[in-house]
Amino acid sequence: MDDWARGMPPFEVLVSTLLSQSTTVANERRGMDGLRDAFGAITPEKLACRRTAEIELAVYHAGLSRQKAPRIRAVADRLSGMRSPRWEAILRRPTTEARAFLTSLPGVGPKTADVVLAMAGRHPVFPIDTHVARIASRWRLAPKPDYESVRAALERWTPPEKRKAWHLAIIAHGGTLCRARNPRCAECPVARDCDWFRARRRKRPAQRLKTADR
Ligand code: SF4
Numbered sequence: 001m002d003d004w005a006r007g008m009p010p011f012e013v014l015v016s017t018l019l020s021q022s023t024t025v026a027n028e029r030r031g032m033d034g035l036r037d038a039f040g041a042i043t044p045e046k047l048a049c050r051r052t053a054e055i056e057l058a059v060y061h062a063g064l065s066r067q068k069a070p071r072i073r074a075v076a077d078r079l080s081g082m083r084s085p086r087w088e089a090i091l092r093r094p095t096t097e098a099r100a101f102l103t104s105l106p107g108v109g110p111k112t113a114d115v116v117l118a119m120a121g122r123h124p125v126f127p128i129d130t131h132v133a134r135i136a137s138r139w140r141l142a143p144k145p146d147y148e149s150v151r152a153a154l155e156r157w158t159p160p161e162k163r164k165a166w167h168l169a170i171i172a173h174g175g176t177l178c179r180a181r182n183p184r185c186a187e188c189p190v191a192r193d194c195d196w197f198r199a200r201r202r203k204r205p206a207q208r209l210k211t212a213d214r
Contacts, residue, residue, distance in 0.1 A: 003168060005119035010088055011079065012042050013120040014102075017112045018071055019062040031062025044087075047076035071107030078105055091121040098123060110147050118167060124160030126151055127167055131174025138178065138196035 004025075005013045012032070019031040032042065038058035039046045047055060056069035079087045090101045098121060102113035114127035128136070128150045136142050142153035158166050177184045191197045 002172065003119075008120070009043075010091055010116065010120035011044055014075065014108075014112070014116050015042055015047075015072055017115045018075070018107060019059060019068055021064065021068070021112075023063040027062050031059040031065075031068075034058040034061055044076040044080035047072060048080040074106035075108065091117070095123045095125060099125075110151075114151065118164045122164075124155075124163050126154040126158060126163045128154070129171060130180075131171045131178075132167065134180060135170050135174055135178050138183075138194060140195045 005016075008016070015035070016028060016032055020028040023031075035042050035047075035055070035058045038054065039050065050073070052069050052073045055073050056065045059065045059068055059072070062068060087101070091098050093101075095117060098117055099110075099113050102108050102116055103110060111127060111129065114125045115129075117123035117125045118127050126132075128147055132154070133145070133147075133150055136150050136154060137145060141157060142150040144150075154166075155163065177188050185191050185194070185197050185200075188194065188197070
């Protein structure tokens with residue numbers, strides 16, 4: 001499992017998550033490298049004194065730089081202005097309080113907040129990214145597909161100390177075998193327990209019969 005946030009300060013985890021929207025891991029990392037190359041370090045203070053256009057250029061390779069750069073600049077602005085308590089101290093508060101603070105930041109929604117809470121704040125939350133949402137749907141883990149329903153369901157299914165590990169494991173599974181298109185079910189070690197796979201297997205003989213009748 002790739003604990004991609006190991007050793008990263010919380011602000012880098014936050015910026016990395018903002019950059020990861022609608023792009024690949026490789027391009028998100030190119031965006032982070034672009035920021036480091038351009039400004040020396042990724043801190044609220046370094047980014048808050050830059051023009052949005054400079055940030056946009058630095059994160060160009062992460063895609064959607066016109067949307068992402070103003071968000072990053074606005075978050076940096078807000079966090080660099082905080083003196084007491086510093087925002088890292090708020091991350092150590094109870095989960096509900098820390099989440100409320102993060103989602104009050106410009107451009108930070110529940111998913112981004114949960115990633116920061118889990119990866120940088122050691123909070124026992126289960127962030128739901130696109131891989132996790134897809135697999136939760138294929139495994140029929142949640143009664144409804146909206147973010148909060150899926151998160152609540154996965155948090156019910158997993159003990160607090162395992163949530164981060166499961167989040168990372170499911171992302172890895174979604175990136176290798178359980179892909180959105182053409183999942184590699186024949187190689188999947190959990191195929192026997194997968195609702196989606198079993199449902200497809202039940203349908204196939206019927207489809208073959210229909211074809212034979214024509
Ligand atoms: S059997 Fe297929 S759909 Fe089910 S978890 Fe495995 S790869 Fe995903």
